Every structure is written in C-alpha cells, then in structure tokens.
Amino acid sequence: MRLYTKGQVVYSKCGRDKRRPFIIFGLDDEFLYLVDGELRKLEKPKKKKKKHVQIVNKIDYNIKKKLDENLYLLDADIRKALEPFKI
Numbered sequence: 001m002r003l004y005t006k007g008q009v010v011y012s013k014c015g016r017d018k019r020r021p022f023i024i025f026g027l028d029d030e031f032l033y034l035v036d037g038e039l040r041k042l043e044k045p046k047k048k049k050k051k052h053v054q055i056v057n058k059i060d061y062n063i064k065k066k067l068d069e070n071l072y073l074l075d076a077d078i079r080k081a082l083e084p085f086k087i
Contacts, residue, residue: 007024009021009022009056010054010055013053022035022053030050034047034053042075063077
C-alpha cells in the first residue's frame with residue numbers, strides 16, 4: 001500500500017495534465033486533491049484518484065508545515081517548490 005501525505009510531490013499519469021508535477025493539498029480514502037500553482041490553484045485543487053498519480057519520494061516540508069498548521073500559503077510558494085520537477 002502506498003502512503004500519501006500533504007506536501008508530497010506527485011506526477012499525473014493520466015489525462016490532459018499527464019507528466020505534470022503536483023503537490024498533494026489534501027487527501028481522503030479514494031482521492032487526492034492536487035495543486036500546481038498555475039492551472040490548479042489553491043482555491044480549486046484537482047481531484048484525482050490515487051491510482052492516477054506517480055509518487056515522487058520528495059516532500060516539501062515548508063509546504064507540509066503550512067498545510068498542517070493552516071498557515072498562509074500562496075500559489076507562488078507551490079510554483080517555487082515544483083520548479084525542480086518540471087519536465
């Protein structure tokens with residue numbers, strides 16, 4: 001079983017956003033809520049099934065801390081964190 005956590009970087013495997021990096025903004029039993037700061041902003045995260053993403057063994061701990069503690073987070077923070085993962 002795969003473990004998912006807020007702030008973790010994932011790649012989309014399916015859809016028009018294929019091979020695009022995202023950060024996990026939220027999660028439930030079946031779905032992940034993903035943001036990238038560009039197409040999918042914090043106000044409207046992408047709802048995607050867990051089987052449709054590829055996990056990257058990278059967690060942005062600054063983003064994770066802000067999400068866990070409900071601190072102010074900007075789309076620019078998300079874009080900056082995903083910059084090294086752009087293909």
